[in-house]
Amino acid sequence: MTEVNAVSWNNLVQTDDPFVCHEFLVALEQSGSVSEATGWLSKHLLVFEQQELIAAMPLYLKNHSRGEYVFDQQWADAYYQSGMEYYPKWLNAIPFTPCQGQRILLKEGQDLSTVMQLCMNTLKAYSEQHNISGLHCLFADYSQIKDLPQDMLIRVGVQFQWFNKNYRDFDDYLQTFTSRQRKNINKERRRVKEQGIQLQKLTGQEITQQQWQVFFQFYELTYLKRGQAAYLNIAFFKQLAQSMPEQMLLVLANNGQVYVGAALSFIGEDTLYGRYWGCYEEYHSLHFEACYYQVLEYCIAHNKQIFDSGAQGEHKISRGFEPINTYSAHWIKNTEFAKLIADFLRREEEMVEGYKQACIKQLPFKKLV
Structure with missing residues (x-):
């Protein structure tokens, strides 16, 4: 290239x-x-x-x-x-x-x-x-x-994608769900808060070098847990942070003391692409909050029409991914x-x-x- x-x-x-x-x-x-x-x-x-x-x-x-x-x-x-x-x-x-x-x-x-x-x-x-x-x-x-x-x-x-049907906010989106499924998602979001976990959304320009290093450690752990080496290296992500920061969205989760998880997405004209996730240890519902609910809030707020969540994941169906x-x-x-x-x-x-x-x-x- x-x-x-x-x-x-x-x-x-x-x-x-x-x-x-x-x-x-x-x-x-x-x-x-x-x-x-x-x-x-x-x-x-x-x-x-x-x-x-x-x-x-x-x-x-x-x-x-x-x-x-x-x-x-x-x-x-x-x-x-x-x-x-x-x-x-x-x-x-x-x-x-x-x-x-x-x-x-x-x-x-x-x-x-x-x-x-x-x-x-x-x-x-x-x-x-x-x-x-x-x-x-x-x-x-x-x-x-x-x-x-x-x-x-x-x-x-087959993959699973989310489509924005002119939702005003996340609660408006949940109103399209059956009562049971709506309660399940609200319960998951409460569980994350009850564990003392806070989340922040950062675009590429706002992400510090230290936060990139934290994200990469999470990303690498996702592969190491499966006994594999990560496909991508820290040099790749740091180069993108310099060359196309406006197309990157990082969700960071912390427990008030340290970061405990991170999810990285990429931003297109009408579509947001969920790509990489990792955490040190499992927290109840944190994966769903960081990878889906936080990103869906961003899509609704920024008028993105599609959330392309990548390969696999039948657990996405109950969260409204078609x-x-x-x-x-x-x-x-x-x-x-x-x-x-x-x-x-x-x-x-x-x-x-x-x-x-x-x-x-x-x-x-x-x-x-």
Whole structure:
């Protein structure tokens, strides 16, 4: 990304999406969180018209499937069992970030299908020359992949998002809940206060170096508790604090003596993205308060229409997060495997839709008469 003009790249970004902006992607690389050593070789694809950048794809060569949140390890195993190599593969995605957004950055007025075809022709030719198994475009905005060529396979998933329906405040939002669920949330919020925990919301400009260090320790602990190393390092977060502080929101929890938890979100034009959470020890309902209720208050106060809370989390349903479809697109160079994967995806989509409908039935909202 250091070889790409930041202004030209960012001119292609829509809706202030923080994750596709030059500052975010270059911080991943310069911090060493994304590098050939970590299995992410940056190969961003740029499309020029004469000297003007008119389109771009955040693009990586991967030799593993970690940090992607769309799981294809079974596909890799099937390749190996057949005596073939699944890696390296192309990945058109944002590292470690399961949030939907632009995967082809496009200058206004350019034709998406024409640019997509040009990019695919280039990537297919390169893949043949360098024995790359395919291309995987993850968490794409559906408008960008709905008219893809037939050899691109669509994979459907489910996440949970919150939608702002012109709520005046958090209590107004809770009025849409059934009495039982409303009482449950109010009880959770009281429990946090009864434990003597206070919360503060800070935008990037207000966060001190010491608070960044505290946040990073919490973030790192989240991974260490699972026996894993954190994907991101402190250098990454400190660089973002300098380059894009206006798009960062940190919720800090303290017990009157020390900080006990933290949640970091990113701010887009209409959407707020919940990303990282951590704590030293478990406090009753603190996760829900810091990661959801405090952030929902911010969304309502600042007229954000969507809270994208990232991957997983069925516990979000009872708190009013609705199941929505996510989409990825896959080009598999081996045509026989492409047929097998297409059949798998058809069956998987049926199960995903059944799961989504079951989640909808569990939403806490009052039934309209």
